[in-house]
Amino acid sequence: MMGPLQEAQPALFYEFSLEDYVPQNHLLRSIDRFVDLSGIRTYLADFYSHTGRPSVDPELLIRMLLVGYCFGIRSERRLCEEVHLNLAYRWFCRLDLSDRVPDHSTFSKNRHGRFRDSELLRHLFETTVARCIEEGLVSGQRMAIDASLIEADANKQNSTPKEEWDASTVDPMDAPRAVREYLDILDEAAFGAASEVKPKFTSHSDPASQWTAARKGTAFFSYSDNYLIDTDHGVIVDVEATRSIRQAEVGSTKTMLKRVKEKFDLHPERLIADTAYASGPMLGWLVDRKIAPHIPVFDKSGRSDGTWSRADYEWDAENDQYICPEGQVLKQFRRNYSDPNRGPTGQGRTKFRALKLTCQACPSKAKCCPNADARSITREDHEDARQVARDIAKTKQYDISMKLRKKVEMLFAHLKRILGLGRLRLRGPYGANDEFLLAATAQNLRKLAKIFPAPQQTRKA
Incomplete structure (x- = not known):
C-alpha cells in the first residue's frame, strides 16, 4: 500500500536542542574539549575601540576558522554557508538555530587588522601546543624538522623576468597589499635576505613567492611550510613560512628552536632532518648547543680509484x-x-x-x-661537527631516528590530502603565515581528538 503524500506542515512551537542532534562520536565533540578561547577577549582588548557599534565576537570567528581548517573548508564564503546549514558546526561555534552567521567579509577585515596586528593566530597555535604539552604528548627530547612546498596563488602569465623587475621602482602607496608586504620583508632572513640570487620570475600579484622547479616537474610560484615536530606523537611545536630555497628553510630551524626554547623551555637532545640541513654552519650551530645532529652528511671525500681518502x-x-x-x-x-x-x-x-x-x-x-x-x-671549517654527525650515523639510535623522520613527512601528506592545503588562497608572506598557523593548529587539535576522544554517553530511553 502506497503511503500518503508527505506535506510539510509548519508547527507553531518547536522543542529542539542542538546538543541532542550532534553525534557523540563526532570529531568536533572531541576537538571542543581542547579549544580554550577564554582569554581571547582579554588578549584582543587593546585592539578594539571602547565606543561604537559592537563587533562580531572574535571567539566566534576563530571557532569558524578552526572548523574550516579542520575539515578542509578554506573558502570563507563557503565556510559561512556550511556553518549556516550544518548542525554540528553551529554547535561547535556556539550558534543557535536562530543565530545569524557572520558575513564572509568580516574575516578579511579582522585578518588584515586585529588578528595580524596582535599575532592572534600565533597565540592560538601556541595555546594548542601548550595543551599538548599539558596532556603529556610532548617530551621535547627528540625533534624533527622538514619543509614542504605549498603552491602560491600566482601564475607565470602575470609575472616579470628578473632582468626587468626592480623593486625600487614600486610605489608602496599604489601597490596591492601583497606587494607592500614583499617590500617590508626584503631584509628578513626568511625571505629577501636569505639569498642574493634573484628568482627567474617575479609574480606581480605575490612577488614574495618563489619561482621554483624543486619538484622536478613544471615550475611554479610557492612558499615553504616549515614544521618542527616532537617525534613522540607527531605534535607540531612550531611552524614558519619562508621562501622556497634551501638557505631560508635551513635558517628557519634556528628561529624555531630558539622560539620553542623561549616559549616552552623545550631543548631537544637530538634533531632529526634530511641532508638539506647537513651544511657545516648548521651542524656546527647544533653541536655548539649540545643538540645531537641525527642528519645524514653528504660526503665527497671518498675515492673510487683505490687511493687513500x-x-x-x-x-x-x-x-x-x-x-x-x-x-x-x-x-x-x-x-x-x-x-x-x-x-x-x-x-x-x-x-x-x-x-x-x-x-x-x-x-x-x-x-x-x-x-x-x-x-x-x-x-x-665545521669538519668537527660533520664528524660528530658521521659518528652518530653509525649508531642504532640513528636508524631509529631515520624512521621517526617519516612522521613529519606524514604530517605534510595529511596537510595536503586531508586538509586540502595544496595551494594557498591568501597572498603575501603574512597570508602564507596565517594559513600555515591555522593548518598546524587544526592538525594538533585533530591529534588531541584522536588520542583522547570524547567519552561516549548513552542516551536515556
Whole structure:
C-alpha cells in the first residue's frame, strides 16, 4: 500500500536542542574539549575601540576558522554557508538555530587588522601546543624538522623576468597589499635576505613567492611550510613560512628552536632532518648547543680509484694538522707566504699540504698521490661537527631516528590530502603565515581528538 503524500506542515512551537542532534562520536565533540578561547577577549582588548557599534565576537570567528581548517573548508564564503546549514558546526561555534552567521567579509577585515596586528593566530597555535604539552604528548627530547612546498596563488602569465623587475621602482602607496608586504620583508632572513640570487620570475600579484622547479616537474610560484615536530606523537611545536630555497628553510630551524626554547623551555637532545640541513654552519650551530645532529652528511671525500681518502688520514686537532698513514705531517702553513693563494680561501674550507720532497721519497706514493707531486687535503671549517654527525650515523639510535623522520613527512601528506592545503588562497608572506598557523593548529587539535576522544554517553530511553 502506497503511503500518503508527505506535506510539510509548519508547527507553531518547536522543542529542539542542538546538543541532542550532534553525534557523540563526532570529531568536533572531541576537538571542543581542547579549544580554550577564554582569554581571547582579554588578549584582543587593546585592539578594539571602547565606543561604537559592537563587533562580531572574535571567539566566534576563530571557532569558524578552526572548523574550516579542520575539515578542509578554506573558502570563507563557503565556510559561512556550511556553518549556516550544518548542525554540528553551529554547535561547535556556539550558534543557535536562530543565530545569524557572520558575513564572509568580516574575516578579511579582522585578518588584515586585529588578528595580524596582535599575532592572534600565533597565540592560538601556541595555546594548542601548550595543551599538548599539558596532556603529556610532548617530551621535547627528540625533534624533527622538514619543509614542504605549498603552491602560491600566482601564475607565470602575470609575472616579470628578473632582468626587468626592480623593486625600487614600486610605489608602496599604489601597490596591492601583497606587494607592500614583499617590500617590508626584503631584509628578513626568511625571505629577501636569505639569498642574493634573484628568482627567474617575479609574480606581480605575490612577488614574495618563489619561482621554483624543486619538484622536478613544471615550475611554479610557492612558499615553504616549515614544521618542527616532537617525534613522540607527531605534535607540531612550531611552524614558519619562508621562501622556497634551501638557505631560508635551513635558517628557519634556528628561529624555531630558539622560539620553542623561549616559549616552552623545550631543548631537544637530538634533531632529526634530511641532508638539506647537513651544511657545516648548521651542524656546527647544533653541536655548539649540545643538540645531537641525527642528519645524514653528504660526503665527497671518498675515492673510487683505490687511493687513500681523507678518512685514512688522522686529524691532530691540537697541532692543527693531518698525519698520513706513513706518519708524515700535512700542515696548512709552514712559513709566511706573500702569495695570497697560499692563505685562507675565505670559502669555508682550508687546504693542508705535505712536503714535496717527503711525498717523492715515500714508498706509498702510488696509494696516496700517484698523479700529483705532493698530497693535499681540504678540510671544511665545521669538519668537527660533520664528524660528530658521521659518528652518530653509525649508531642504532640513528636508524631509529631515520624512521621517526617519516612522521613529519606524514604530517605534510595529511596537510595536503586531508586538509586540502595544496595551494594557498591568501597572498603575501603574512597570508602564507596565517594559513600555515591555522593548518598546524587544526592538525594538533585533530591529534588531541584522536588520542583522547570524547567519552561516549548513552542516551536515556
